[in-house]
Amino acid sequence: MxxxxxxxxxxxxxxxxxxxxxxxxxxxxxxxxxxxxxxxxxxxxxxxxxxxxxxxxxxxxxxxxxxxxxxxxxxxxxxxxxxxxxxxxxxxxxxxxxxxxxxxxxxxxxxxxxxxxxxxxxxxxxxxxxxxxxxxxxxxxxxxxxxxxxxxxxxxxxxxxxxxxxxxxxxxxxxxxxxxxxxxxxxxxxxxxxxDYQKYLPSKSIVNIMQPLINLLKNKTDKVTLVLPVSPCHASTGFGSNTKVFDDLNLELVKRNCNKDELILIKYHPTFFYNKDNNSDGFIKLLINAGYVVYDIDNFISTSIKGMIPGEAIVKILGVSKVLAEQSALMFNLAHNNNISLVADPELFDKPLNRERVVFGYFEKINPFLNGQISVI
Missing domain, CATH: 3.40.50 (Rossmann fold)
Structure with a gap:
């Protein structure tokens, strides 16, 4: 080439x-x-x-x-x-x-x-x-x-x-x-x-944008988990903009797959911010009440770019050691790195969202070509 x-x-x-x-x-x-x-x-x-x-x-x-x-x-x-x-x-x-x-x-x-x-x-x-x-x-x-x-x-x-x-x-x-x-x-x-995302060299502007989070995580823990919650904007359901339904499901996602000694970072998909009334307050409160240490990445970032920093950049800059999601292309882009844990849990969302398990097909097709690096629950 x-x-x-x-x-x-x-x-x-x-x-x-x-x-x-x-x-x-x-x-x-x-x-x-x-x-x-x-x-x-x-x-x-x-x-x-x-x-x-x-x-x-x-x-x-x-x-x-x-x-x-x-x-x-x-x-x-x-x-x-x-x-x-x-x-x-x-x-x-x-x-x-x-x-x-x-x-x-x-x-x-x-x-x-x-x-x-x-x-x-x-x-x-x-x-x-x-x-x-x-x-x-x-x-x-x-x-x-x-x-x-x-x-x-x-x-x-x-x-x-x-x-x-x-x-x-x-x-x-x-x-x-x-x-x-x-x-x-x-x-x-x-x-x-x-x-290879591991070779990404962030610009000064990106480092400046991420600096509050870099400072926050400094010397805290080496168990940093990035959670990608499901939201109404990128799940075709009959729930409309009812974020409460998704907050409860996302809480269960974390409880099924995370320990209390993990520091959890939340990153919503950019489409979550199509509705200006959407926010992570309810989900964050549920996690704190359940005993987790959690931060929403977008609470540290300017309103105009909320949700838009690529997950690959976040993982590289903040030293994320685990990614948890229902499913995400991000996982496939990280899967060559044996030092990061990748956990997908699509099954949790199928019955509540009234859908067939079509998401699993992605992992079923691709995971063998990634040496099965993604753990599918």
């Missing part, structure tokens, strides 16, 4: 989230270290990123990298297009219009290499030969494993790609199995370049 970098006159890194900005910073400190002609685009999707502005934390993460001034670009989002709302032909035409609109706003140059995630609108219109993909989440790992390990699926996908391209379908609709990519998740037999 490194040889591929030398073919192009310029490299454009497309960022659309704080996590991708962390990957970009690490790339510029490693395989892109000797390359000077780099442009950074901060992609803002209309109607989505204006709900929760990730730009300030992304700028803080990539601060000082090669003295590049990132450029903000506003593009349409494909996520408002639901395949359930259209017939196949009509849906195809809607996606074609999406691609045309992105192309009108952003000109694709074939002499430029683009690096970015599959969630990016810009990356979705770039030809495969002109891009390197950055893994964004669990779906990316599973898609890659399915396509590479299942021969029938692999040949079926190849057939769809050939026919789809003849019809003019954009590659992202064809589930293209990208030749080049970068991931924080180290899978056995994977061809993606691995970025």
């Amino acid at each position: 490194i040889n591929k970098l030398k073919k192009y006159k310029k490299i454009v890194i497309v960022i659309d989230s704080p996590f991708i900005s962390m990957m970009a910073a690490m790339l510029m400190d490693t395989i892109l270290n000797d390359i000077s002609n780099i442009e950074i685009l901060l992609e803002v999707k209309k109607g989505i990123d204006d709900i929760l502005d990730y730009i300030p934390i992304a700028n803080a993460i990539i601060e000082g990298e090669k003295n590049i001034l990132p450029k903000k670009i506003i593009v349409p989002s494909p996520y408002f297009i639901s395949s359930q709302q259209y017939s196949k032909v009509k849906n195809f035409l809607v996606h074609k219009r999406f691609v045309q609109e992105v192309k009108r706003q952003y000109k694709h140059d074939t002499s430029v290499l683009y690096i970015g995630p599959p969630t990016s609108s810009i990356m979705r219109i770039i030809d495969d030969e002109n891009k390197i993909m950055l893994d964004h989440g669990v779906g990316d790992f599973i898609s890659r494993l399915n396509n590479s390990k299942d021969k029938i699926r692999k040949y079926n996908r190849a057939f769809k790609v050939v026919v789809g391209r003849l019809l003019g379908a954009p590659d992202y609709l064809l589930n293209a199995n990208y030749k080049y990519g970068v991931s924080m998740c180290k899978l056995k037999d994977d061809w993606y370049y691995h970025l």
Whole structure:
């Protein structure tokens, strides 16, 4: 993949989230270290990123990298297009219009290499030969494993790609199995370049943001557990915004999997803060009453960036020794480190949230490629 970098006159890194900005910073400190002609685009999707502005934390993460001034670009989002709302032909035409609109706003140059995630609108219109993909989440790992390990699926996908391209379908609709990519998740037999979170070098701004927590944890304990609570905003249930239901479930999550000598740090998903009335007070009170030492990370962080510091950065900077969650892509990105305990407990949430145990499928598919590093309850 490194040889591929030398073919192009310029490299454009497309960022659309704080996590991708962390990957970009690490790339510029490693395989892109000797390359000077780099442009950074901060992609803002209309109607989505204006709900929760990730730009300030992304700028803080990539601060000082090669003295590049990132450029903000506003593009349409494909996520408002639901395949359930259209017939196949009509849906195809809607996606074609999406691609045309992105192309009108952003000109694709074939002499430029683009690096970015599959969630990016810009990356979705770039030809495969002109891009390197950055893994964004669990779906990316599973898609890659399915396509590479299942021969029938692999040949079926190849057939769809050939026919789809003849019809003019954009590659992202064809589930293209990208030749080049970068991931924080180290899978056995994977061809993606691995970025090890343990080698992350935080910027001065990120260190300053985290300094109150660094000071708080200094000399306290080496048993620091990061808990990722489930919240109404990223669990499809009939409970609406009733955080009390989730507080009780998250308390049980901790009681089942943590000892009282562990110092617990709470980090909510950024979507928790879509509702400005949401807060962790109830959950924190339950944990304290149960005898735990607990702190909410976001109580030490500016309101504008609550929930947005990538978990991988938090684990590295604060020396976290254990991560507990219902499930999280974070665990897969940490699993190559044998010195950290990773505990997933999806079963606890299935019956109360009236769902099938679909989450376990993620671990069932991926955990063997991680040497079973994640303990699934």
